[in-house]
Amino acid sequence: MRFRYAFQKIVDLKANEKTQAEWILTEAIGKMREEESSLSELYSAKDEMIEQLQTASARTATISQLMMMQQYVDHIDHQIIRKNKDLEQAQQVVDMKQHDLAGKMMQEQVWNKAKEKALRQFTAAMLKKEQEQLDEMATNRFRRLS
Template identity: 60%
Template sequence: MRFQYAFQKIVDLKNNERTQAEWVLSQAIGQLNSEKESLASLHSAKEEMQQELFAVTAGKTTISQLKLLQHYVDHIDQQIVLKNEHVEQAQKVVLTKQEHLTDKMVEEKVWNKAKEKAFRNFTEKLMKQEQQALDEMATNRFQRML
């Protein structure tokens, strides 16, 4: 006799949901990493522009040139502020996806535990039937000997 769990499709569904939640989380983490890399590149661009601005101020330059460079540094600052907001949003998404994954893992574990319990009950029942059959065979043998 073979064990067949009546709710196997639900166990499979919960497994698939957990797998999908893992994929979604990995995508969210990838997006967060992308945002962080973009923020780092903005910081390095700002640093380069500030160095160029300092270098230009050391020599002879026009006010319009200085204003242009300062305007570009201010623009990068605005981009950094926006990118920081994007990073925070991406971090919130990652946290949400982690919580979702945790929920799916708990659901899957509940159904797996139920399946394991059903399998244990099945095994116990099967062993009890086998023991009864062996006891009956032993009783029949003993009666034949008398």
């Protein structure tokens, strides 16, 4: 007789839910990495613009050119502030998805342990039944020989 776990579909469902949660977490981490990269690019652009502004102020440049460059630096600063908020939101999503994954992993583990326990009980019952059959065969053989 073969072991069949009555709740195998639930075990499979929990494994699938965990796999989906892993994919979703991976996607959220990818989004967070994109935000970090974008923020890094903004910082680089700001540094480059500040360097150009300093170079322009050292040589002869009109006030309107310097003001325009400074306005662009201010614009980049505003973008950095927005990008930091986006990055913070992406981090919160990653944290939430990690929490969800941990819950899914716990559920899967609970169901797997229940399955393992059922398998141990089944195995013990089968061994007991087999031993009883062997004992009965030995008893019958003893009766025939006596």
